[in-house]
Amino acid sequence: GAGVSQSPSNKVTEKGKDVELRCDPISGHTALYWYRQSLGQGLEFLIYFQGNSAPDKSGLPSDRFSAERTGGSVSTLTIQRTQQEDSAVYLCASSLSRSNSPLHFGNGTRLTVT
Amino acid sequence: GQQVMQIPQYQHVQEGEDFTTYCNSSTTLSNIQWYKQRPGGHPVFLIQLVKSGEVKKQKRLTFQFGEAKKNSSLHITATQTTDVGTYFCAGDTYSGAGSYQLTFGKGTKLSVIP
Numbered sequence: 001g002a003g004v005s006q007s008p009s010n011k012v013t014e015k016g017k018d019v020e021l022r023c024d025p026i027s028g029h030t031a032l033y034w035y036r037q038s039l040g041q042g043l044e045f046l047i048y049f050q051g052n053s054a055p056d057k058s059g060l061p062s063d064r065f066s067a068e069r070t071g072g073s074v075s076t077l078t079i080q081r082t083q084q085e086d087s088a089v090y091l092c093a094s095s096l097s098r099s100n101s102p103l104h105f106g107n108g109t110r111l112t113v114t
Numbered sequence: 115g116q117q118v119m120q121i122p123q124y125q126h127v128q129e130g131e132d133f134t135t136y137c138n139s140s141t142t143l144s145n146i147q148w149y150k151q152r153p154g155g156h157p158v159f160l161i162q163l164v165k166s167g168e169v170k171k172q173k174r175l176t177f178q179f180g181e182a183k184k185n186s187s188l189h190i191t192a193t194q195t196t197d198v199g200t201y202f203c204a205g206d207t208y209s210g211a212g213s214y215q216l217t218f219g220k221g222t223k224l225s226v227i228p
Contacts, residue, residue, distance in 0.1 A: 033216075042220035043157070043202065091156060100145055100206070102159035103216075 002026065004106035006092050012112045013082055021077040021109045025094030032069055033103065034077050035091045043091070049075065050097075082113045116141050118205045120219030128227050133190040135222035137203035144214070145206045146179055146186045151221070152199045160188075193226050200224070 005024040013019050025032050034046040045059035049069040060066070064082075069075040079086055089108040095101035117140040127133050137146065145164045149157040161170055163179035163186060170177045176189045186205075190197055200221040209215045 035218075040223075043218045045216075045218070093157075100162065100164065102147060102162060103149075103157075103204075104159070105156040107156050 004092055004094050004104050006090075006106035006109050008109055009107060010110045010112075012114060015084060015113055016081055018078065018080045019082055019111065021079075021090050021092075021111070023075045023077070023092030023094075023106060025073065025075070025092070026104055027073075029094035029096055029104070030072070031095045031097060031101065032075050033093045033095075034067055034075070035093065036088045037091060037108070038088045046077070046090075079111075082111075084113045087111055087113045116205065116207050116215055116217045118203060118217045118219045120203055120222055122222055123220065124223050124225070126225045126227065127193050129195060130192050133193050133197070133224055135188050135201050135203075135224075137186045137188075137205070137219050139184045139205045139207075139217075141184070141207055143183050143205040144208050146183075147204045147206070147216075148177060148186075148188055149202045149204065150199050151202065155199075157202060190224075193224070195226050195228055198224060198226050 007022045030051045032049045036044040047067045048056040064080045067077045089110050091105050091108045093103040093105045095103050119138045121136050147162045148160040150160055151157045161177050166183050167181045168179040174191045178187045200223045202221045203219045204216050206214055206216050
């Protein structure tokens with residue numbers, strides 16, 4: 001079946017511009033995560049959605065970052081007034097439920113801020 | 115907050131040698147998951163361990179969960195070039211009120227010299 005789909009796969013933007021990254025999780029998966037991975041580094045947790053519960057935003061690095069999940073499915077991560085240090089691969093993952101369920105990652109969006 | 119330490123950060127081995135990566139948590143885990151990320155790819159789920167002292171094998175890979183459910187290891191016997199990548203552990207803890215927290219280690223990057 002279809003996996004987690006992310007778009008765009010690559011995004012180059014100028015410093016100061018806003019960007020939107022999209023994630024289409026696997027159908028039926030109630031949990032959705034966003035991670036950030038800088039070159040050669042680990043996975044930095046950003047935000048987590050579970051069903052209709054309030055999202056866990058504890059990993060968002062600044063108020064320039066926000067995310068929403070509409071209808072419990074598609075999610076959009078928005079970065080306002082992008083900075084060069086925002087350059088990274090943004091990974092989305094979904095899972096069947098919150099606990100004891102493996103994460104299925106998308107291919108990520110490579111964001112480059114010039 | 116919960117911390118998951120993973121060592122070593124890098125490992126270079128000759129093809130045919132064994133490889134082990136270790137994961138240690140500051141708190142007792144409900145389960146631990148292991149992922150592999152090939153160069154240029156996204157993390158892919160390998161396995162989940164739930165029970166104290168559990169050992170699982172996948173061909174040349176052996177996964178262990180400690181008796182206290184605070185540490186885990188991944189051992190690869192007779193490495194092959196196809197094993198190249200970064201191996202991440204992710205510890206899941208119950209934080210109360212039906213909420214879980216999944217924390218990734220920083221990963222061990224494995225290089226295999228043919």
